[in-house]
Amino acid sequence: MCFKHLGQGIVQYWLFIAHSLFIPWQLRKTFKRLVDQIFEIGIGALPMVLVMAIFVGLTTAIQTAYQTLGIVPKYFLGIAIGRMILIEFGPVFTAFVVAGKSASAMAAEIGTMRVTEQIDALAMMGINPYRYLCLPRILGALVALPLLVIFTEFIAIVTAILTSIYLLKVSYSDLTYGLIHHFRLNDLVGGLVKALFFAFLIATTGCFFGLQTTGGAKGVGQAVTRAVVTSLILIFAFDFINALLFFQ
Amino acid sequence: MIKVCDIHKSFGDLIVLDGVSFEVGDEEIVVILGPSGTGKTVLLKIIAGLIKPDAGKVFFDGQCLQEMRPAEIYELRKRIGFVFQGSALLDSLTVYENIKLTLEENTNWQLARQEERINRILEVIGLTGKEKLLPKDLSGGMMKLVAIGRALALDPPYLFYDEPTVGLDPIMKARITELIVTFRDSYQKSGIVVTHDLDAARKLGSKIYMLKLGKIAEIETIEKEKYE
Numbered sequence: 001m002c003f004k005h006l007g008q009g010i011v012q013y014w015l016f017i018a019h020s021l022f023i024p025w026q027l028r029k030t031f032k033r034l035v036d037q038i039f040e041i042g043i044g045a046l047p048m049v050l051v052m053a054i055f056v057g058l059t060t061a062i063q064t065a066y067q068t069l070g071i072v073p074k075y076f077l078g079i080a081i082g083r084m085i086l087i088e089f090g091p092v093f094t095a096f097v098v099a100g101k102s103a104s105a106m107a108a109e110i111g112t113m114r115v116t117e118q119i120d121a122l123a124m125m126g127i128n129p130y131r132y133l134c135l136p137r138i139l140g141a142l143v144a145l146p147l148l149v150i151f152t153e154f155i156a157i158v159t160a161i162l163t164s165i166y167l168l169k170v171s172y173s174d175l176t177y178g179l180i181h182h183f184r185l186n187d188l189v190g191g192l193v194k195a196l197f198f199a200f201l202i203a204t205t206g207c208f209f210g211l212q213t214t215g216g217a218k219g220v221g222q223a224v225t226r227a228v229v230t231s232l233i234l235i236f237a238f239d240f241i242n243a244l245l246f247f248q
Numbered sequence: 249m250i251k252v253c254d255i256h257k258s259f260g261d262l263i264v265l266d267g268v269s270f271e272v273g274d275e276e277i278v279v280i281l282g283p284s285g286t287g288k289t290v291l292l293k294i295i296a297g298l299i300k301p302d303a304g305k306v307f308f309d310g311q312c313l314q315e316m317r318p319a320e321i322y323e324l325r326k327r328i329g330f331v332f333q334g335s336a337l338l339d340s341l342t343v344y345e346n347i348k349l350t351l352e353e354n355t356n357w358q359l360a361r362q363e364e365r366i367n368r369i370l371e372v373i374g375l376t377g378k379e380k381l382l383p384k385d386l387s388g389g390m391m392k393l394v395a396i397g398r399a400l401a402l403d404p405p406y407l408f409y410d411e412p413t414v415g416l417d418p419i420m421k422a423r424i425t426e427l428i429v430t431f432r433d434s435y436q437k438s439g440i441v442v443t444h445d446l447d448a449a450r451k452l453g454s455k456i457y458m459l460k461l462g463k464i465a466e467i468e469t470i471e472k473e474k475y476e
Contacts, residue, residue, distance in 0.1 A: 029353065113338075117332050117333075118339070120330075120332065120336065121338070121398075124330035125354070125401075126354050127349070
């Protein structure tokens with residue numbers, strides 16, 4: 001029974017993606033809502049991402065130093081900080097913040113519209129709700145999340161450098177040697193490509209569970225929980241598959 | 249002309265509609281009466297294509313709704329104005345924007361033409377000066393008027409009303425009833441009104457049907473002279 005429901009859910013999710021992406025749309029009519037969504041997802045998450053990035057930088061520097069100093073050369077600290085933040089911590093932690101903030105907001109907003117017949121009203125106005133509500137959110141997330149990831153990575157690396165120099169007493173030259181000379185563009189690009197997939201998963205699960213909402217306030221609450229939990233699980237799963245395929 | 253043929257709909261074991269058939273002629277308003285929970289809204293949503301029936305068909309001017317592709321259904325809906333029971337206004341948009349959205353999305357009209365149309369609608373529904381208000385700032389009656397205005401935006405030949413007078417004070421009830429009569433008589437709109445308000449039903453409909461236990465029966469035909 002459980003597997004049957006899961007199977008039905010997966011089929012419905014794919015149908016939802018097809019409905020949302022493979023429909024005719026005009027940039028002129030979608031542009032304003034797209035820009036709104038980029039601001040909502042991107043600028044809206046900026047304060048939280050900033051705080052998160054500072055703590056990621058602090059923790060990464062301290063933990064890496066704890067595990068490596070005295071065992072390997074000091075410049076290894078720079079390599080490890082750079083790679084961990086660019087490949088893993090930047091994209092994944094930013095996706096977590098955006099999933100918590102935006103997937104829940106999308107599910108709540110669309111879910112409320114569903115239970116108050118606003119989505120039926122859109123349909124009766126001759127407006128496809130997938131095009132009007134979901135497409136701008138999906139495209140907005142695809143633009144906003146990679147930008148947020150770049151911001152996170154910058155803040156986290158700067159914080160990690162400052163922590164290493166002033167708290168851990170690692171010399172600037174040791175640290176930057178590791179960071180700069182062992183920097184690989186693939187790490188940065190790979191992290192950003194990962195962010196694109198995370199953005200897609202976050203926006204589609206948020207919109208999907210919003211549209212699936214039934215009942216009243218309780219139904220909206222359930223949709224929000226499902227959207228956040230599912231998007232987090234999908235982020236973990238995709239991150240694992242990505243690591244398996246590209247970072248072995 | 250709308251033709252509803254042998255509609256069946258159940259939710260689990262609960263049979264809501266059990267072979268419902270009727271017709272709505274041009275420039276005619278049909279009223280469906282019935283106590284709460286008898287499936288009036290479900291029937292109206294099936295006719296509008298928002299809910300799929302288990303069996304039966306709905307025809308608009310000879311075209312079968314159940315055989316249309318999704319894109320064709322969206323096109324058809326531009327010819328139907330639907331006033332929802334809870335008004336269903338988009339709560340993030342102002343009164344003006346709620347009406348404008350239909351025009352923005354479905355026409356290539358210049359801004360001036362859209363404004364002219366919206367101002368005309370606001371005048372008809374008596375909400376000139378309230379265009380900048382959000383739905384949360386409106387009374388139930390005013391929300392209903394905006395919903396009617398929004399339904400009129402594309403000047404559709406068909407108007408569907410789901411409990412248009414429910415929960416309103418007598419003055420607002422009379423105002424909305426009068427508006428619906430005006431649309432029928434002066435703008436030649438056909439439509440379906442779903443209500444449990446017998447007084448309103450008699451003022452609005454040329455035919456009144458009763459929906460009970462999933463079955464429908466015509467209970468009254470208002471004489472043409474009286475109707476007009």
